[in-house]
Amino acid sequence: MIKLLRYLKPYRLSVLSALGLVFLQVIAELFLPTLMADIVDIGVVTGNTSYIFKVGAIMMIIALVGTLCAVYASYLSSKTAMAFGRDLRSQMFERAEDFSLNEFNKIGTSSLITRTTNDITQMQQVVMMSLGMMARAPMMGIGGIIMAVSKNATLSLIIVFVVPVITLGIVVVAKKVTPLFKLMQTKLDNLNQVLRETLTGVRVIRAFNRVEHEKDRFKEANHDLTSTSIKVTKIMAVMMPAMSLIFNFTTIAVIWFGATRIDNGTMQVGDLMAFIQYVMQIMFALIMLSMMFVMFPRASASAVRINEVFDTIPEIKDPLKSRATHTRDGLIEFKHVTFSYPGAEHPVLKDISFTARPNKITAIIGGTGSGKSTLVNLIPRFYDIDSGHILVNGMDIREMTQKSLRGKIGFVPQRAVLFTGTIADNIKYGKENATMEEIQYASEIAQATDFISNMKDGFDSVIAQGGTNLSGGQKQRLSIARALVRRPEIYLFDDSFSALDFKTDSKLRGALKNETKNATQIIVAQRVTTIIDADQIIVLDKGQIAGIGTHKELLKTCDVYREIVSSQLSEEEMAQ
Numbered sequence: 001m002i003k004l005l006r007y008l009k010p011y012r013l014s015v016l017s018a019l020g021l022v023f024l025q026v027i028a029e030l031f032l033p034t035l036m037a038d039i040v041d042i043g044v045v046t047g048n049t050s051y052i053f054k055v056g057a058i059m060m061i062i063a064l065v066g067t068l069c070a071v072y073a074s075y076l077s078s079k080t081a082m083a084f085g086r087d088l089r090s091q092m093f094e095r096a097e098d099f100s101l102n103e104f105n106k107i108g109t110s111s112l113i114t115r116t117t118n119d120i121t122q123m124q125q126v127v128m129m130s131l132g133m134m135a136r137a138p139m140m141g142i143g144g145i146i147m148a149v150s151k152n153a154t155l156s157l158i159i160v161f162v163v164p165v166i167t168l169g170i171v172v173v174a175k176k177v178t179p180l181f182k183l184m185q186t187k188l189d190n191l192n193q194v195l196r197e198t199l200t201g202v203r204v205i206r207a208f209n210r211v212e213h214e215k216d217r218f219k220e221a222n223h224d225l226t227s228t229s230i231k232v233t234k235i236m237a238v239m240m241p242a243m244s245l246i247f248n249f250t251t252i253a254v255i256w257f258g259a260t261r262i263d264n265g266t267m268q269v270g271d272l273m274a275f276i277q278y279v280m281q282i283m284f285a286l287i288m289l290s291m292m293f294v295m296f297p298r299a300s301a302s303a304v305r306i307n308e309v310f311d312t313i314p315e316i317k318d319p320l321k322s323r324a325t326h327t328r329d330g331l332i333e334f335k336h337v338t339f340s341y342p343g344a345e346h347p348v349l350k351d352i353s354f355t356a357r358p359n360k361i362t363a364i365i366g367g368t369g370s371g372k373s374t375l376v377n378l379i380p381r382f383y384d385i386d387s388g389h390i391l392v393n394g395m396d397i398r399e400m401t402q403k404s405l406r407g408k409i410g411f412v413p414q415r416a417v418l419f420t421g422t423i424a425d426n427i428k429y430g431k432e433n434a435t436m437e438e439i440q441y442a443s444e445i446a447q448a449t450d451f452i453s454n455m456k457d458g459f460d461s462v463i464a465q466g467g468t469n470l471s472g473g474q475k476q477r478l479s480i481a482r483a484l485v486r487r488p489e490i491y492l493f494d495d496s497f498s499a500l501d502f503k504t505d506s507k508l509r510g511a512l513k514n515e516t517k518n519a520t521q522i523i524v525a526q527r528v529t530t531i532i533d534a535d536q537i538i539v540l541d542k543g544q545i546a547g548i549g550t551h552k553e554l555l556k557t558c559d560v561y562r563e564i565v566s567s568q569l570s571e572e573e574m575a576q
């Protein structure tokens with residue numbers, strides 16, 4: 001947790017001011033019982049009314065100053081804690097933005113969301129409490145002890161007995177609840193994950209009549225979290241009354257022994273009243289400390305989870321000395337590339353070598369799970385390879401910055417991803433400063449203009465979260481337009497035509513051919529008709545290249561290709 005406190009550095013002035021104000025507030029609070037003792041012992045006992053009024057007025061002023069200090073300290077601590085939380089959240093977001101897909105898989109998306117929200121809120125609260133309550137408790141405790149001893153040293157021995165008892169209690173409770181708090185955060189992650197899956201998969205859940213099953217799953221996760229919270233609350237529930245009990249017994253002891261002293265004439269009534277107040281202040285300080293001990297374990301569990309994110313070093317890094325490619329043509333070369341997903345026993349791609357040239361279409365075909373998407377994902381460096389080289393314009397992609405590499409690429413993923421906003425916003429995502437003409441042109445090529453103009457607001461029509469108000473084919477065409485608008489050197493279409501009907505598919509490919517003339521195109525496809533005209537077809541089989549050539553060549557030389565084709569086309573079509 002200490003590690004995270006470095007984010008408080010920019011606010012050190014506010015922190016120091018808040019602590020200073022708390023100090024003043026404590027001094028004021030400690031001073032009041034002594035003044036009250038004076039009123040009783042000097043004013044009331046001797047019947048000196050003017051003294052009572054004079055000291056009473058001073059007490060009011062001190063109380064007012066104390067209150068003002070408290071209000072401003074609380075304002076400063078809240079402001080600092082909120083700013084601290086904001087900074088942590090944005091740092092966390094930035095770090096997550098740098099993560100490769102591996103790191104996302106490692107931590108988990110739901111957990112990343114919980115960590116950015118709930119865990120940071122825990123830290124925020126602890127900072128706020130530390131600057132108020134936590135700072136006040138030791139000052140008040142120590143100050144209270146000094147004042148109590150100054151009033152009556154022997155009576156203060158009671159405190160010597162009580163403090164260790166309370167401290168022991170706090171330590172025992174903290175030991176018990178710390179692991180439970182850690183568990184609570186994990187259970188919260190779990191609950192978020194179930195909720196996320198249920199919300200995103202709502203159509204499938206309904207279609208398969210699994211609503212009850214999902215309800216049960218949610219109930220279980222919810223119940224799990226609740227039962228852990230109840231366990232913690234039960235322990236805490238015992239703590240407060242136990243504290244009150246000790247509190248009350250201490251007061252009885254003080255009055256008992258104090259009364260004997262007054263009887264002996266060794267103590268005055270006012271002093272005993274002040275003494276009782278100091279003892280209460282000490283107890284109150286201990287209660288505040290114990291509350292901090294409740295908060296700390298939870299916050300430290302959160303701090304560990306936040307630090308885990310900060311300590312995760314993104315695997316994919318830019319080179320220290322990046323080089324820029326001077327040629328702008330989009331030549332892609334795979335040289336003996338082998339790649340395995342982390343934790344997997346076998347590589348998904350083995351010894352892949354091929355060249356994809358500009359002005360040419362390179363198609364990739366193969367059975368499901370043969371590694372087509374994986375291969376395409378290696379080009380924008382979503383993952384780093386185990387061995388071999390991937391070259392773009394003659395340079396290893398690990399030698400360039402990710403930004404410059406990805407700037408050359410127009411990527412159309414297998415599952416179209418759209419963002420909340422208008423249609424124009426989504427196409428513009430490919431090129432920030434795209435003009436309306438460029439947007440319209442790109443959607444024309446992507447065969448999207450028809451459906452866009454049929455929408456009420458045309459390009460200004462709003463897309464719902466995740467593009468749920470569009471059909472699969474419409475989403476695919478928008479994500480193609482988004483890639484087209486940047487006019488990149490390299491186009492990567494990862495099975496991007498699968499949701500289109502045959503007519504639209506062929507119209508789109510015709511328009512693309514003219515448009516992407518000078519660029520390198522890599523098309524992953526399931527349908528042979530999509531790639532039949534490609535300049536080069538790469539046939540993938542279980543992560544290895546089974547053949548490379550044109551449709552005609554492969555029909556003669558590659559069994560795997562022949563099998564795929566014969567399962568999709570008739571004899572006549574094959575012969576064409």
Ligand SMILES: Nc1ncnc2c1ncn2[C@@H]1O[C@H](COP(=O)(O)OP(=O)(O)OP(=O)(O)O)[C@@H](O)[C@H]1O
Nearest residue numbers: 341342344348366367368369370371372373374375
């Ligand atoms: N993130 C991942 N982590 C671990 N293994 C993965 C991951 N993504 C894919 N795989 C595995 O890699 C293999 C190849 O997957 P890939 O998605 O590249 O196949 P594909 O040929 O594109 O299949 P499809 O045509 O069904 O999309 C599969 O066996 C899959 O289980």
